[in-house]
Amino acid sequence: MEAFSKRFNYLFGSTKGLILVAISMVAIITAVWGMLSGPMAELGVRDVVVKTLGMDMVQTEREGRIIILYHTIAMAIIAIETYMVTSLIKMKEFYKIAVRVLITVGYLMAMIFGMGFAYFGHNWAFHGLYITGLALIFFAGILLTIALSPWNPKYHNTDKEYAHTKKGIDLERMAFFATALTTVLSAMFGAVPGSFYGNGFETFLAENIIRMPHKTVLEYSVIGHLHIMLALIAIMLTLIIGRWLNFKGTWHKIAMPLMILGTIVLNLGVWGVVTPLQPAAHMVIYVGATPSMLAALFLLIWSWRKLIRDGTEHLEKPTFGQKFSALLRDPLKFGPTWQMLFMNFTTSFIGIFMAIRLDEIFRVWPAREERIELTGHWHVLSAIIATIILMYYGDMIGLKGKVRQWYGWGLIILSDVAFAAVTIFEMKRLFITEAVQQPLVNALMYTMDFGLAMLLLLLAIVLAWRLVDLFKSKGRWTEEVEHELVDEVMK
Amino acid sequence: MKRFVLPLILLTVLLTSCGPVDLNAPMPIYETGIDPNSWVPIPAGEFYFGQHEHIESTLAYQIMVTDVTVSQYADFLNSALADGSVKFVNDEIVGFYPGDIFRGFEHEEEIKAGDWVFIPLDDPSQRVEFEDLTFSAQSGYENHPMTMVSWFGAWGYCDYYGYRLPTEMEWEKAARGTDERPFPWGEEITRENANFYASRDPFEDMSNVGSRTSPVGFYNGKKFGNYQTLDSASPYGLYDMAGNVWQWTGNVYEDMHYRFMRGGSKDTYEMDLRLWVRNNATPTYVSPGVGFRCVKD
Numbered sequence: 001m002e003a004f005s006k007r008f009n010y011l012f013g014s015t016k017g018l019i020l021v022a023i024s025m026v027a028i029i030t031a032v033w034g035m036l037s038g039p040m041a042e043l044g045v046r047d048v049v050v051k052t053l054g055m056d057m058v059q060t061e062r063e064g065r066i067i068i069l070y071h072t073i074a075m076a077i078i079a080i081e082t083y084m085v086t087s088l089i090k091m092k093e094f095y096k097i098a099v100r101v102l103i104t105v106g107y108l109m110a111m112i113f114g115m116g117f118a119y120f121g122h123n124w125a126f127h128g129l130y131i132t133g134l135a136l137i138f139f140a141g142i143l144l145t146i147a148l149s150p151w152n153p154k155y156h157n158t159d160k161e162y163a164h165t166k167k168g169i170d171l172e173r174m175a176f177f178a179t180a181l182t183t184v185l186s187a188m189f190g191a192v193p194g195s196f197y198g199n200g201f202e203t204f205l206a207e208n209i210i211r212m213p214h215k216t217v218l219e220y221s222v223i224g225h226l227h228i229m230l231a232l233i234a235i236m237l238t239l240i241i242g243r244w245l246n247f248k249g250t251w252h253k254i255a256m257p258l259m260i261l262g263t264i265v266l267n268l269g270v271w272g273v274v275t276p277l278q279p280a281a282h283m284v285i286y287v288g289a290t291p292s293m294l295a296a297l298f299l300l301i302w303s304w305r306k307l308i309r310d311g312t313e314h315l316e317k318p319t320f321g322q323k324f325s326a327l328l329r330d331p332l333k334f335g336p337t338w339q340m341l342f343m344n345f346t347t348s349f350i351g352i353f354m355a356i357r358l359d360e361i362f363r364v365w366p367a368r369e370e371r372i373e374l375t376g377h378w379h380v381l382s383a384i385i386a387t388i389i390l391m392y393y394g395d396m397i398g399l400k401g402k403v404r405q406w407y408g409w410g411l412i413i414l415s416d417v418a419f420a421a422v423t424i425f426e427m428k429r430l431f432i433t434e435a436v437q438q439p440l441v442n443a444l445m446y447t448m449d450f451g452l453a454m455l456l457l458l459l460a461i462v463l464a465w466r467l468v469d470l471f472k473s474k475g476r477w478t479e480e481v482e483h484e485l486v487d488e489v490m491k
Numbered sequence: 492m493k494r495f496v497l498p499l500i501l502l503t504v505l506l507t508s509c510g511p512v513d514l515n516a517p518m519p520i521y522e523t524g525i526d527p528n529s530w531v532p533i534p535a536g537e538f539y540f541g542q543h544e545h546i547e548s549t550l551a552y553q554i555m556v557t558d559v560t561v562s563q564y565a566d567f568l569n570s571a572l573a574d575g576s577v578k579f580v581n582d583e584i585v586g587f588y589p590g591d592i593f594r595g596f597e598h599e600e601e602i603k604a605g606d607w608v609f610i611p612l613d614d615p616s617q618r619v620e621f622e623d624l625t626f627s628a629q630s631g632y633e634n635h636p637m638t639m640v641s642w643f644g645a646w647g648y649c650d651y652y653g654y655r656l657p658t659e660m661e662w663e664k665a666a667r668g669t670d671e672r673p674f675p676w677g678e679e680i681t682r683e684n685a686n687f688y689a690s691r692d693p694f695e696d697m698s699n700v701g702s703r704t705s706p707v708g709f710y711n712g713k714k715f716g717n718y719q720t721l722d723s724a725s726p727y728g729l730y731d732m733a734g735n736v737w738q739w740t741g742n743v744y745e746d747m748h749y750r751f752m753r754g755g756s757k758d759t760y761e762m763d764l765r766l767w768v769r770n771n772a773t774p775t776y777v778s779p780g781v782g783f784r785c786v787k788d
Contacts, residue, residue, distance in 0.1 A: 060543075211598075213598065359598055366770050367769075368763065434616075435615065435700075438699060441701070
């Protein structure tokens with residue numbers, strides 16, 4: 001009993017344990033539900049999974065099922081970020097514990113009962129528990145926002161290395177606060193239409209109504225909600241990575257005000273889509289996205305310079321090759337910002353190109369082609385976020401030596417190969433017709449599946465190792481019980 | 492040597508993507524026994540419309556049992572060219588369309604009265620041929636659905652014979668009947684029900700040309716060679732209302748120039764074969780996966 005209690009305490013009471021549980025839950029959902037579509041469906045694997053697990057796949061309810069699936073995965077990711085934030089940023093112990101309890105119970109309820117409701121018959125008690133889970137996460141968000149308040153003098157920072165106001169208000173904390181606050185507010189843009197459409201099951205996927213000239217306020221709200229929530233998850237992760245790497249100096253002082261400004265303006269733009277200002281909202285969104293992306297760029301510049309500096313400090317006059325080698329020496333430290341850069345080629349630039357040439361190119365194609373671009377776009381963004389989290393996780397569980405290299409470079413190369421293939425697949429109509437596309441489609445599919453399957457295998461190996469470790473009385477988990485991420489921030 | 496294995500495999504896979512696609516590769520030829528000239532009456536009355544099963548109603552009308560075939564379209568072009576209803580412009584067949592009301596709404600493009608493309612003739616996917624001043628169907632494709640036809644070309648065909656394109660409601664009622672089924676034949680879909688992406692029908696070759704159209708009415712319960720189909724007619728006896736080719740519908744909606752298609756196609760997964768799923772494109776769009784059928788009052 002004591003052995004169980006100790007492990008339970010690790011998994012649900014420590015930062016690294018909580019993150020491990022959440023990553024495992026997402027991995028299980030991804031592995032099982034990933035077999036229901038795409039090549040797995042073509043190969044007949046889906047039918048076996050559906051039959052074996054006794055899933056109830058009513059045709060009219062597909063869109064509703066997918067919405068719940070996306071939400072359960074997103075809630076676990078938000079929980080992981082919350083664990084990281086509460087471990088990295090100073091706050092009262094009460095808030096830290098309360099936020100963690102609420103969000104852990106919340107995401108597990110949302111995941112277990114949400115998926116139970118969506119895929120295994122309609123037990124309405126499950127639906128109620130799913131909603132309860134989401135509500136708990138919402139309350140956790142409110143508490144987290146309060147806990148991150150930057151105005152309390154106790155949290156002021158007057159260190160010249162970090163961005164702060166004249167009065168000492170920590171601008172990095174302010175950026176965390178702004179992101180948490182706007183996340184809570186933006187969640188309501190999904191909750192309100194969710195309640196409306198859920199009450200009668202007239203659900204829809206945003207990509208299916210994108211060309212309708214007249215959308216209702218609640219339809220706009222759904223479209224705005226899914227865009228901003230993903231953007232906010234990405235912004236929060238950028239802040240987390242910055243804190244882990246101990247982002248500071250001049251770049252930090254420029255980046256943090258930009259991050260705060262970008263987050264607020266971006267949100268105002270997205271919220272604007274449900275107001276009469278809707279026609280101007282896109283412009284506001286572009287204006288808001290620019291400082292946020294610049295802030296991420298400054299983090300990248302600073303972190304790459306630091307990696308090079310740290311890796312060549314023993315050399316008097318390092319050559320370009322030595323500097324390059326220093327940059328790539330640690331894939332887990334180089335990888336997160338590299339993935340942020342790579343994201344521009346697979347999502348940001350593609351999105352901007354689509355926006356600029358929408359009517360000339362993309363709206364000439366059938367809606368189903370546009371849907372491929374839209375869904376590919378945010379699947380890649382979500383997956384990039386996941387790889388960055390896994391890189392940080394690899395560092396926090398102390399991967400070293402060759403294992404660290406294989407894990408880190410595996411994440412980078414395998415994911416980027418897959419994401420590049422997805423991007424070419426999305427854009428294939430620019431350079432190939434439907435009639436002659438099949439060999440290219442096959443090659444891209446093989447590449448995507450290879451990259452993603454190997455990535456999942458890599459994750460499975462790590463998770464299996466952690467599972468085995470849990471059976472050891474003096475496993476690594478015993479050391480991690482007391483670890484806090486703030487103590488492991490780079491010096 | 493080991494270090495080269497993975498790159499070599501990846502390179503091989505990528506090189507296979509550069510191989511030429513033979514659009515005229517041999518294909519089995521089957522007579523399905525379903526008459527593409529036949530029509531069925533759809534009675535007036537209520538039915539369940541859309542994914543959320545709203546109750547709607549239509550007047551009585553008749554609808555073609557199958558999609559318009561390549562042969563039927565070639566016959567139309569011969570007649571229409573002879574009486575001047577269509578004409579050649581460069582490598583396209585164009586015909587007159589009276590235009591739509593234009594309000595200049597966001598993303599809306601003006602469809603003016605004038606000549607619009609019906610079909611391109613220079614596209615290698617085109618199965619209508621023009622030789623010796625006569626249009627004909629490419630050998631083997633006579634009873635396949637007419638594809639590479641724009642919405643104008645579909646509208647023009649129906650209009651020429653005094654028919655019209657079905658509205659989305661008419662299309663869905665003809666496909667669904669009066670119950671709540673998601674597919675024309677019932678609740679579930681198997682590979683033997685319809686021609687969809689990777690459905691392993693005798694016409695597809697996923698290593699080269701990919702999915703290809705099947706003859707109209709192919710999924711009628713008969714065995715073709717070693718391939719056993721399931722009878723997948725709709726409650727009113729229509730074939731190919733799910734899969735094979737998307738079908739243009741006739742609605743012209745306010746504030747948009749897009750035209751809607753229904754039914755999914757050989758190039759889409761099963762989810763797009765559900766009866767309420769909509770697709771849309773500009774009316775000039777042509778594709779090897781888009782065809783049509785007509786209705787008459």
